[in-house]
Amino acid sequence: MGTTETEKGTEKSKRKTVTIGIGIVLGILLVIYLGMAKYFTNHFYFGSKINDISVSGKTVDQVKSEMNSKLKNYTLKIKERDGKSEIIKAEDIKVKYDSQGNYSSFKNKQSPYKWVASVFSSNNSKMTDKISYDDKLLQQKLNSLACVGGSTVVEPKNPSFNYTDKGYVVIKEVRGNKVNKDIIYNKIEKALKNQDSTIDLEKIGAYVEPKYTSKSPKVKETKDLLNKYIASKITYNLGNNKETIDGSVINKWLKVDDNLNVTINDSQEKNYLNGIFSPCNTIGKQRSFATSSGNTINVSGGDYGWSINTTKEMQDLNDAIKKGETKEKDPTYSQKAASHDANDIGNTYVEVDLSKQHLWFYKNGSLVVQGDVVTGNVSLNDTTPAGVYRLKYKERNATLKGQGYSSPVSYWMPFNGGIGIHDANWRTQFGGNIYLTNGSHGCVNSPFDLAKTIYENIDAGTPIVCYYE
Numbered sequence: 001m002g003t004t005e006t007e008k009g010t011e012k013s014k015r016k017t018v019t020i021g022i023g024i025v026l027g028i029l030l031v032i033y034l035g036m037a038k039y040f041t042n043h044f045y046f047g048s049k050i051n052d053i054s055v056s057g058k059t060v061d062q063v064k065s066e067m068n069s070k071l072k073n074y075t076l077k078i079k080e081r082d083g084k085s086e087i088i089k090a091e092d093i094k095v096k097y098d099s100q101g102n103y104s105s106f107k108n109k110q111s112p113y114k115w116v117a118s119v120f121s122s123n124n125s126k127m128t129d130k131i132s133y134d135d136k137l138l139q140q141k142l143n144s145l146a147c148v149g150g151s152t153v154v155e156p157k158n159p160s161f162n163y164t165d166k167g168y169v170v171i172k173e174v175r176g177n178k179v180n181k182d183i184i185y186n187k188i189e190k191a192l193k194n195q196d197s198t199i200d201l202e203k204i205g206a207y208v209e210p211k212y213t214s215k216s217p218k219v220k221e222t223k224d225l226l227n228k229y230i231a232s233k234i235t236y237n238l239g240n241n242k243e244t245i246d247g248s249v250i251n252k253w254l255k256v257d258d259n260l261n262v263t264i265n266d267s268q269e270k271n272y273l274n275g276i277f278s279p280c281n282t283i284g285k286q287r288s289f290a291t292s293s294g295n296t297i298n299v300s301g302g303d304y305g306w307s308i309n310t311t312k313e314m315q316d317l318n319d320a321i322k323k324g325e326t327k328e329k330d331p332t333y334s335q336k337a338a339s340h341d342a343n344d345i346g347n348t349y350v351e352v353d354l355s356k357q358h359l360w361f362y363k364n365g366s367l368v369v370q371g372d373v374v375t376g377n378v379s380l381n382d383t384t385p386a387g388v389y390r391l392k393y394k395e396r397n398a399t400l401k402g403q404g405y406s407s408p409v410s411y412w413m414p415f416n417g418g419i420g421i422h423d424a425n426w427r428t429q430f431g432g433n434i435y436l437t438n439g440s441h442g443c444v445n446s447p448f449d450l451a452k453t454i455y456e457n458i459d460a461g462t463p464i465v466c467y468y469e
Contacts, residue, residue: 037112045110045118050103050127051195063103067129071095076191079200080147081177081207088188093137095192098130131192138188147179147201154178156210158258159219161226163251168226170219173210180206212260222260228324229254229262234317235328236276239340243276250321264318270310277308282337282344287388289343289465292351292360299467302387305344309334338463345388349463350421350454352444354384356469357431359444361454368457371450372431374424377439384442389415389464394455402441410448411455415464419443423451
């Protein structure tokens with residue numbers, strides 16, 4: 001069946017209507033396009049941003065005004081611990097945009113006739129306007145912040161250890177509120193560039209924290225070590241007395257450094273030991289001495305007596321403390337005397353009365369020998385020094401030499417440097433006042449038999465007591 005003329009007319013009419021419709025739509029779109037193009041001649045594309053601030057549909061003058069307003073009112077809030085905060089204002093550090101508000105070049109990149117493409121692409125729709133500031137003013141402002149240099153800044157502290165009669169207890173650490181200035185400065189720089197409104201010091205890790213907390217394994221380790229040290233108990237036998245060093249004393253010497261290492265304060269330990277050892281150290285101290293003439297005198301000076309080796313004793317004590325030991329011991333002596341009695345000379349000694357120019361030698365309480373002697377020449381200032389000395393050694397057939405003399409002797413017994421007891425075959429008389437003008441160079445000149453008897457019965461270390469009554 002063929003198409004009728006009527007049907008052909010209807011179909012032609014429909015095509016015409018569609019064509020007219022398309023033309024109208026295209027016309028409308030063209031009007032819209034041209035209208036929008038005209039609009040974007042003076043306005044930024046939709047979606048345009050400067051520093052993430054939307055400037056969609058705004059003119060250059062509007063953007064300039066808005067950006068300057070935002071910058072002028074810009075403040076950076078610094079959140080601190082305990083709910084505190086401080087602010088830095090843009091005007092405090094002279095913050096400004098590098099472009100000085102010139103956004104025309106940004107707008108010129110946005111062709112009005114390419115506005116359709118901007119819907120599908122962000123090219124030419126974003127701009128970063130860097131900001132600058134006065135670094136010197138920023139540094140000054142930073143230093144003026146209470147969190148940086150204020151009087152309320154509290155230093156962080158590691159846990160500490162407190163001694164009690166039941167042992168050490170841990171005192172919790174102090175977090176404080178001290179900050180790392182460099183971290184804050186770097187974060188402020190970034191915040192200014194991004195125009196962030198807030199910096200949280202806690203979140204950015206700006207606070208200086210204690211190296212250890214009360215829950216750190218190192219803290220427990222240190223506490224256990226401290227308790228081990230104070231568990232020590234060392235008792236010293238000091239002559240007729242005893243001295244005990246225990247935790248009540250040791251704790252005062254223990255120090256814990258920043259790395260929680262335990263050390264013993266040598267200075268404090270030494271002072272304490274010197275205090276308890278001092279009564280036992282008798283070298284050079286004044287002694288009460290009963291003379292053969294029946295008088296009781298005081299004699300001081302010389303090198304005889306007890307002397308505790310404190311350095312060696314500190315080493316031994318520290319070893320014992322570090323092992324947590326309990327023990328009783330005698331101290332280490334660098335020099336010993338006859339007894340620990342008030343008079344440590346004992347009952348074997350040589351007594352030289354420099355006034356009477358007479359010598360006595362006692363052994364185990366019994367008089368072995370006595371006799372007159374000649375001591376140092378007073379007129380030549382060679383006086384024999386008073387004091388209690390130790391016989392250093394004894395020697396047969398020695399030659400004594402000095403300035404202007406060389407004297408061979410049969411029995412030589414030195415007790416004070418170059419001063420000693422010896423025979424003097426060049427003398428025919430002893431005692432009396434010979435020593436005042438014709439005395440020795442300081443030695444105790446003795447008759448041959450007196451020197452011989454002393455030599456044959458005396459041992460090194462025997463006290464030699466020289467005195468004036």
